Amino acid sequence: MTRIKGGMMAQKRRKNLLERAKGYRGVRSKKERYAHEAVMRAGRYAFAHRRDKKTDFRQLWIVRLNAAVRDNGHASYSAFISTLKKGGVQLDRKVLAQFASDYPAIFARIAKQVA
Numbered sequence: 001m002t003r004i005k006g007g008m009m010a011q012k013r014r015k016n017l018l019e020r021a022k023g024y025r026g027v028r029s030k031k032e033r034y035a036h037e038a039v040m041r042a043g044r045y046a047f048a049h050r051r052d053k054k055t056d057f058r059q060l061w062i063v064r065l066n067a068a069v070r071d072n073g074h075a076s077y078s079a080f081i082s083t084l085k086k087g088g089v090q091l092d093r094k095v096l097a098q099f100a101s102d103y104p105a106i107f108a109r110i111a112k113q114v115a
Contacts, residue, residue, distance in 0.1 A: 061097035066099030072111040083114045 014032055021028060021035035028038040066077035075082045089110070099107040
């Protein structure tokens, strides 16, 4: 059986790595060693921040809801959520925050109905 050298696969691997590092500053987009470091670190950050994004959006929805709830005469966000749960309203924070920012009249009706 003939021997197959690995040169083509190594070139392909390097090319793919440098493609993923395209747009990075300085040597990180030119040299294989530094590009590999940068791409690996970027992957770790991307993984972690995909998890963080869920927390960040939930916090944003809560802040928006708290402002809207206080504008509609309720004492606080937590009291509003408590009355929603007791009232059997199945809307989540994301939808409620969208109503509060985009459709304030609908949100006011929901808040009045629950109170």
